[in-house]
Amino acid sequence: MPDKWMVPEDWRLEWRQWGSFHVVFNPASGDTHLINAIPAYFLKSLETKAATLEELRVLASNLLDRTPDETISSDIEALVLELDELGLIAPARS
Amino acid sequence: MNVCELSPSEIRDRLGRGAFRLRVGPFVAQVRTRLSSVARSIGFFYGDYPLEGDSGIADFHVRLAPPIGLRHFYRPQVLFYLDGRSQFEPFPRRLAPPLFEWGLNWCISNRAHQYLIVHSAVVECSGRALLLPADPGSGKSTLTAGLVHRGFRLLSDEHSLIRPEDGRVVPIPRPIALKNESIAVIKGLGPELVFGPTFHDTEKGDVTHLRPFEDSVRRADDTAAPGFVVFPKFVRGGNHRLEPVAKAAAMMELVDNCINYGVLGSAGYRALARLVQESVCLALDFDDLPRALDELSSLLEGRA
Numbered sequence: 001m002p003d004k005w006m007v008p009e010d011w012r013l014e015w016r017q018w019g020s021f022h023v024v025f026n027p028a029s030g031d032t033h034l035i036n037a038i039p040a041y042f043l044k045s046l047e048t049k050a051a052t053l054e055e056l057r058v059l060a061s062n063l064l065d066r067t068p069d070e071t072i073s074s075d076i077e078a079l080v081l082e083l084d085e086l087g088l089i090a091p092a093r094s
Numbered sequence: 095m096n097v098c099e100l101s102p103s104e105i106r107d108r109l110g111r112g113a114f115r116l117r118v119g120p121f122v123a124q125v126r127t128r129l130s131s132v133a134r135s136i137g138f139f140y141g142d143y144p145l146e147g148d149s150g151i152a153d154f155h156v157r158l159a160p161p162i163g164l165r166h167f168y169r170p171q172v173l174f175y176l177d178g179r180s181q182f183e184p185f186p187r188r189l190a191p192p193l194f195e196w197g198l199n200w201c202i203s204n205r206a207h208q209y210l211i212v213h214s215a216v217v218e219c220s221g222r223a224l225l226l227p228a229d230p231g232s233g234k235s236t237l238t239a240g241l242v243h244r245g246f247r248l249l250s251d252e253h254s255l256i257r258p259e260d261g262r263v264v265p266i267p268r269p270i271a272l273k274n275e276s277i278a279v280i281k282g283l284g285p286e287l288v289f290g291p292t293f294h295d296t297e298k299g300d301v302t303h304l305r306p307f308e309d310s311v312r313r314a315d316d317t318a319a320p321g322f323v324v325f326p327k328f329v330r331g332g333n334h335r336l337e338p339v340a341k342a343a344a345m346m347e348l349v350d351n352c353i354n355y356g357v358l359g360s361a362g363y364r365a366l367a368r369l370v371q372e373s374v375c376l377a378l379d380f381d382d383l384p385r386a387l388d389e390l391s392s393l394l395e396g397r398a
Contacts, residue, residue, distance in 0.1 A: 016367045016370075018340065019340065023367065025363040027359055032346070032355075
């Protein structure tokens, strides 16, 4: 697993929000994705700034107002892998 | 000049010389054929359509002609050419008239990338468009024919052309294709509907076309604002429902129904998002055609 993840700057994702759902278009792949509020929150964060899994765990803990635990860790890891598989994020170059 | 101002022999002559330039919505199709069945069909369906002069650019250079060889003596066939290239496998010659319609659909789907093209029927009332995006067999043409019979303006039976610059729906009124059981249903609506011949045993089953009303053809330059997106599904014996669809879900469904979304990239995404944003989105499951038409009519007339 790479150290850091990000949305590469030149991908320029396009967003529309309707209710708690977001429809994201990735011009780099031409794919359109329907995602709910939680992945949208992390994806937007990775658009702004690259982050490690640990930093995303802290972000999730703050968002959910919980102390980091194993469930959060595994959920974040699964989310990152899924966003990577969808081509919405990529390993950040150090 | 409109096509109906030409005599049948003049239509045949112009088509034979490739001097027949038909304006269909925003497009000009230059048509060439020596097949009399196609000339008769064009005269019948396109009588109210304008002809363009000899100069200017045609969007599609279309030709229908038999394949070269001796085959026409025992199993006559016809080919559809666009810009001098044959686009499909040969069709039986008896299907030349519907092949002209199918071929023109193909031209629009594959060439008209100045528009976002949704595979959808679309009608209009009071300047607002109602789109019916659906796969074949979902009943969109049946609903469209029924709505046209009730006086709503036909913008298209097959392609919703969305102009990316301003999101407006550009009409391309053409004959409405009806298949199998829906032919008798729509023929039963009234004598004011005019049909061409029925072609049996095609790949789609029995096929006929309904001639568009003159008003729809005459107003082919009048674009419409997005109003409604209704996803129809004919469900034999199923429960009738007309329910809202969440806009995000409607957007994804429309992505699947777009013909050239992948070609347009960000411009397509923005045009589609705007269409969704500005439309009321609904799903219609129906078995009872009059009830479905009542509900869609109410929507279009602002009564629902």
